[in-house]
Amino acid sequence: MHEPALTHPSDKFQPLAAIVGWLALTMLIVHVAVNAFGPYEFHRDEFLYLAMGRHLDWWRMDFPPLIAGIARVTQLLGGGLEPWSVRLSSALAGSALIVLAGWTARRLGGGTWAQGAAALAVTVSPLFQRAGTLFQPVVFDQLWWTLGYGALLLLSAEDRRRYWVFAAVVVGLGLLTKFSIGFFAVGVLVAVVMLPEWRGRLSTAPPYLAVGGALLLGAASIVGQVRLGWPLREQMARLEAVQLARIGVTDFVVGQVLIGPALVLALVGLVTLLTWSRFRGARILGLATLSSFVLLAVLRGKAYYIGPIYPVLWGAGAVAIEVLSSQRWTATIRRGVVAVLVLYGLVTLPFGLPVLPPEMMARYSAVAGPSSAVTTNVGVALPLPQDYADMLGWQQMVETVATVYWQLPERERTQAVLVADNYGEAGALDLYGPALGLPSAISAAGTYWQFGPGPLPGEVVVVLGEQPEGLRKFADSVVVAARIANRWGVPEEQDLLVLIGRRPRTTMQSLWPSRAGNY
Structure with a gap:
């Protein structure tokens, strides 16, 4: 042969x-x-x-x-x-x-x-x-x-x-x-x-x-x-x-x-x-x-x-x-x-290939997929594969933040700093935000920390993804301005708060070095 x-x-x-x-x-x-x-x-x-x-x-x-x-x-x-x-x-x-x-x-x-x-x-x-x-x-x-x-x-x-x-x-x-x-x-x-x-x-x-x-x-x-x-x-x-x-x-x-x-x-x-x-x-x-x-x-x-x-x-x-x-x-x-x-x-x-809408994909995963296909990196089972869950809800999130931002008085808007809890949220704000009139976002998460805190001290902060008690460590006044639901997102993106912080105890520039290494 x-x-x-x-x-x-x-x-x-x-x-x-x-x-x-x-x-x-x-x-x-x-x-x-x-x-x-x-x-x-x-x-x-x-x-x-x-x-x-x-x-x-x-x-x-x-x-x-x-x-x-x-x-x-x-x-x-x-x-x-x-x-x-x-x-x-x-x-x-x-x-x-x-x-x-x-x-x-x-x-x-x-x-x-x-x-x-x-x-x-x-x-x-x-x-x-x-x-x-x-x-x-x-x-x-x-x-x-x-x-x-x-x-x-x-x-x-x-x-x-x-x-x-x-x-x-x-x-x-x-x-x-x-x-x-x-x-x-x-x-x-x-x-x-x-x-x-x-x-x-x-x-x-x-x-x-x-x-x-x-x-x-x-x-x-x-x-x-x-x-x-x-x-x-x-x-x-x-x-x-x-x-x-x-x-x-x-x-x-x-x-x-x-x-x-x-x-x-x-x-x-x-x-x-x-x-x-x-x-x-x-x-x-x-x-x-x-x-x-x-x-x-x-x-x-x-x-x-x-x-x-x-x-x-x-x-x-x-x-x-x-x-x-x-x-x-x-x-x-x-x-x-x-x-x-x-x-x-x-x-x-x-x-x-992400060809099925979330509802259909969730049903298909339940019938045809192994459990590992919808289990996240940290072991949490989702209705969708994690990559798919990580591709949903971002534009809605940015639009909600923009609504909160534009409801601020003009004097506060000029001093407002957008702060995101993770790099996905920060990146979405930076990609979709300019078309909605938003300034650049900052985040202490991973690589985003390397980009720095920006020039403003943070007299007013619009914070995405943080809990009120966490922001109160930085600001004396904390208000919950909006809540964002994302049914199909990963757990950390399913129920987000948009907070407004005022009267900070320190500046972003002073706070930044202590936030390094948050990978």
């Missing part, structure tokens, strides 16, 4: 199967349409990243700055007020992942069916659909990991300097996106040490030059941490205390079941990468992905953290099925794989 060999980089270029391009283009159109006409607003995190773009300081940010840079470019190009325009970069990255899955299959010797099956697995996966929907670092992180595995695949066939440069650029961009690129790097290092043919390359200069180049390209992420006193430690401590403490190794492993039937395809890919003689040259992919998986499981990461390993595993699995299925059962097996992937994709589509 014919078995594929790794395609050599210098071989004559062979285009990808047309189905790969069609799937990528279709998903791009779907993402744009859903974001343009869907029933949801911006996500809480997107408000923060847009604010980071407006306050862009490349070498002094408490998160890797690439997402802020993309936000800034989007705003300069005229985007920023509509979800589809802000999320276009994420949609493009999501479509690129579809292409890369097909490319991986082709590099491993796969034909049209293998390329299409690998691309289809990414297309119908709710994990990648959701990532490509939202303007967050997640989808870009997935893209850099997948490109990094692509660099390894190229280097497996031919040790050329330009592929080391490519690897350096990809990892450097990963460092500018999320520090989780370190899990990719550790997985690759373990694989390199375990494989003699790769271990021998450690005696040459290119690997070290690539590491140096990646660190140089991604230096802004590290410099920002140094200049700000390593806020990553506070962020991770809070993440551990609030979210990761509930997660065990079993939770991480069982969480992969939500990948659905495509998990079997990935396991086929992993096993054949590790054992199949025709994949010997690509064994580093199997060892690197497995090592990263084990590392994240031991460290109790969230299940989706390991998502970037799947496109390459699906590529390998599709090739294995294409080649190893017997001639008698070839058509049946291939049709069965496609049918199962499509069926699962149709059932889970509302969890990957």
